[in-house]
Structure formats: structure tokens, C-alpha cells
Amino acid sequence: MNKKTRISRLLKSTPEGQTVTIKGWVRTFRNNQFIALNDGSIITNLQVVVDRNNLSEDTLKRITPGAAIAATGQLIASQGHGQTMELVADKIIITGDSNPETYPLQPKRHSLEFLRKNGHLRFRTNTFGAIFRIRHHLAYAIHKFFNDRGFYYMNTPIITGSDAEGAGEMFAVTTLDMNNVPKTEDGQVDYSKDFFGKPTNLTVSGQLEAELAATALSNVYTFGPTFRAENSNTTRHLAEFWMVEPEIAFADLNDDMDLAENMLQYVIGYVLEHAKLDLEFLAKRLENEEKNKPQNERSFPLLEKLQGIVENQFERITYTQAFDILRNSKPNKKGKFKFPVKEWGMDLQSEHERFLVEKKFKKPVIITDYPKGIKAFYMRMNDDNNTVAAMDILVPGIGELVGGSQREERLDILLKRMEEMNIPVEEMQWYLDTRVYGSCPHAGFGLGFERLVLFVTGMTNIRDVIPFPRFPGSAEF
């Protein structure tokens, strides 16, 4: 291929007077003269000025929205107002035509629903270009954060033979012929004939395996796809999503909370610095959207919201404190909650979390020390024998962004909990060995990556922040 210059680079270095070749996709063609060209490297279009005397009528006709072109010419200071620089093209090659009668993207605003239906082309819009560039920067910032602090990136299995993770319904993985399933003598599926010789599933969490690595390498994290076969139909659940799960040895719940808070502040600070243009675009988009809403339903301006995360400490309260606040709150006393707050031990509902985060504290809230009855078997029992060392980070607009805990390192207590919660101890010996040999206090958390992208971009549907969303009834592409 011939050399090309990416627009992002070109706008940084401002090589005025140079001859360059730009390759990208036409957004609009105005006045038979001005092409707004985008190559995805940056949200900004480059204006390509067409010299009509130099171009055939045929080529001119083929410069349509969506067409791929290569434009070569001199870069000059723009005479117009919308941009500082423009390319005066003396050569334009159409690499790929785009029929304007059938190309779904028009040079106008489209609804997110329409773009979801045309998911294969939505990358070519400003909004989705911005979202996926920000998604990249967030992923990079997460790796950088952990790497700079001596964490090792650990890959835990995607196909798992462990069925005791307890984090939700699982997708089965099998090569058995579904039309002719081998059966044992007592009529059960004969998994000994299956690929792995036993039932296997797609992972719902890498935590248990990460604990194995952490109790040797001290500080590790996973960042990979996870799968939940729940029939969840909401704006914040996916069947396939990416999760970040650090695990730290010789650490307690406070260390865990500090790590999570520092990480969120770091990665958000990172995108504020490195994805400024994209964030500004999304902020403006959100602002326009909010104009149609009544005053009391409007949310914080995006950039201020993100700046607030970086600059302010998160609120930290125990479940019991949260329970008291909620029980004595106005909406509870006035019967406004669908689920009244009465009995200690109840799980907090979305409406309760929203009240705490959006009305009471107006910033992220970390709730700790939940009743043992509503949390997982591996969470460390507190001295009160009633609560466990768990923590959830709740953020405005989304709810639970992070869920974590200090892990139960005491073998006898862990075994007792597993028995109480019907976890098959025999199948978990590999996990229990971390407590049998050289057990140590350790902690970790899980961060839903798409929920982070949702929060940072200000989008409202999680299906819009992952390139190829998977949810009940839908697995396109």
C-alpha cells in the first residue's frame, strides 16, 4: 500500500505546505467542493478541497457519503472557519463506492435504536467512533494502572470445568451431537463421551483461579470475557461482557477498597487527558439530549461528573449504616419505595441504591459489611458472625460498578460456610489447597468493564458500549 498519514497525527504535527495522502471515508460532500473526510483515528474530520478542473465529472459523482477515498495534495491553512487546516487535493482515488440510495447512514442524526439495528455500520458514526476509542483508552489505562503497581496480568480459563462459582447461570460447552445425545445406563447424559470427558461451561468469573495465582505472585489481575446465561433484559446486563478482577495477597477489605477507588480515579483521569475530544463530543451530545428532559431528571454534565470522581473521595458506609439511612429516609417514611426498608438483612434494591448515590451522597458510595445471608461463600466472616467483609461500589446512573470482598482465609470457617451453602467441597479441593498450604489474608474485586464504559461515556444502554453485544435472543455477527 502507498503511504498514508492518519488525520490524528496530521493535526498534531501541523506540517503545513507538505504534500500528504489521506485515506478515509466520506462523511459529507458540500457545495461540490468540500469533502469532510474521516479516517477514524480521531473524531475530527479533515476538509478536503476539490479542484473541479482537475477532476472528472465521473469521479465527482462518486464522492458520496460512506465512500472510501484516497486524497493526495498539499496541506494549507484553511480559508474557512470550521477548521484550521485543509487538504487541497490534486488527486482523488475512489477505493470503494458507496451507493447513496442504499447506504443506511445519512448525513444527519440517527436514533441509537436505528444504529443498533445497523450495528455493522455504526462504527462509522461520530458517537460510536468516540465510544469505542474511549473504550480502548480505558482498557489501556487499566493495564497501565496495574502494571505500574507491580500487578501481573493473569489469564484465567474461558472454558471452565468448575461449576461451583455460583455467580449465575452458565452456558454449557459441548461437542456432543444434540440430536443424538449419548446416555448412561440410568438415562443421564454421558459426559464421559464429551470433549473434555466431563461437563464444561463458559466462565462466569475468573476469581477463584485468580486467587490461586495471587497466593503465589501476590498481586495479579484478570481482564477477560465472562458469560452469564441469565435471562436479563435491562440496560446494564449482557450475556457476554468483560470483567477486570484484581486479587491481592496479604490484604484486607480496606486495601481492596483503596485499590478499587484508586483504579477508578486513575483510569477516569487517564481518559480525561487522552480522550478529551471524544468526551467533549459525547458531553455535548448528552447535553442536547437532556434539554428535552424535565429539570429534575437531568444528570450532571459529563465532564464535571468525571472530574468530580477524580477529585473527591468516595463515600464509605457499612450496610447497617446504609440500612438506617434508608429506613429513616423521606421516601421510605412516605411509602415511596416499592420495597419498604423494614428488616435488617434484606438485599438493597435498585431504588435504594439510587437514593443513596443520587439523592443522599451525590457521588460514588462504597457499601461494606453486608449480611452474610445475601453474599457468596468465599467472603470473609466478620467478628460479629453476622456480616461478611464485602464491598460494593455504587455509582450514579448505573448502580453496582464493582463488587468485591476480603476472602475467607481460615480453612475451618470456609468449610463450614461451604457446607451451609451447599457448595460441593470434594470438587473444590484445588481451591481449598490455598487455605491448606500457606494461607494468607487476601482480597479482590470484580469490575464490569462495560459498566465502566457506560459511566464514562454517559451512554444509557450497555448494548451501545460493546462493539458486538450479546443478550437474550440476539447474537448478531
Next chain:
RNA sequence: GCCUCUUUAGCUCAGCUGGUUAGAGCGCCGGACUGUUAAUCCGUAGGUCCUAGGUUCAAGUCCUAGAAGAGGCGCCA
């Protein structure tokens, strides 16, 4: 899985208590235009009113069922 709402031109939508030939903006197509910024101006074309059944003299409009989409709840990250 449960609840609510939506479905009218390529897109975004209007269409009142059922009543002639279903409208607008944008886009597309044709024309004009060498400083435009979702360009502008002029002109044309474009509809299985989601599907099936029903009520009625008459259904885009009312009823029933289904499909698709959105939002809320639950499960959680």
C-alpha cells in the same frame, strides 16, 4: 421471567372524539452553486399505516392475538 409503552415514506416524527385523495422536516433523485461546516436554493419521486383476525355504512385511528423494538423491575458486573 414480570410490568409499561411504542410500531405511519430511506430516517425522525405529526395525524384530534373513527369520516373524502395519509402529511412535515431531513435524506434520495434531477437542476443551480468555487469558501461550504448536518451547506443553501428550486423541482420531482417515494406509503402492505408491523402482521393476522374482528367490530362498523366506514378503521392509520376501536377490540383480540401475535411479532419486533424501547424503558422499568428481578438476577448481577
